[in-house]
Amino acid sequence: MSFFENFWDFIWWLFIFYAFFAFLWALFMVIGDLFRDHELSGWWKAVWILFLVFVPLLSVLAYMIARGKGMAERSMERARQSQAETDAYIRQVATASPTEEIAKAKALMDAGTITPEEYNRIKSKVVV
Structure with a gap:
């Protein structure tokens, strides 16, 4: 069985x-x-x-x-x-580190995607 x-x-x-x-x-x-x-x-x-x-x-x-x-x-x-x-x-x-953020924003400004005012606003946000 x-x-x-x-x-x-x-x-x-x-x-x-x-x-x-x-x-x-x-x-x-x-x-x-x-x-x-x-x-x-x-x-x-x-x-x-x-x-x-x-x-x-x-x-x-x-x-x-x-x-x-x-x-x-x-x-x-x-x-x-x-x-x-x-x-x-x-x-x-x-x-991303603040340096990387600023570099990305600078590249966007150089390419004409964002204005210098937007670049400065992004830079001020990152630096604070």
Whole structure:
């Protein structure tokens, strides 16, 4: 008799597979949160890790019950910080330097695309 001949055996196998990966995901989220939390002392981190090693399922559940709210707050703060760093990098890369802006405006004025007054206005915006 093949393993996949019985439909309910297949469903049970899928459930076990899903539960195992959900547990691994939760375990890694807890471990990541432990090391991301700067308010928790090193000794408490070591205690949590010991419990996670020897009693993993109960420790993950206890951690999520005891520290779940702080876990969500730390995750949101990390996401905000990452977004701010990404935005700052994009602004840094996307904006041209004042010298480049003035050179572009000068080239446009030399080509006759803009007037000297427009060139001076662009130059005053960039220099400020």
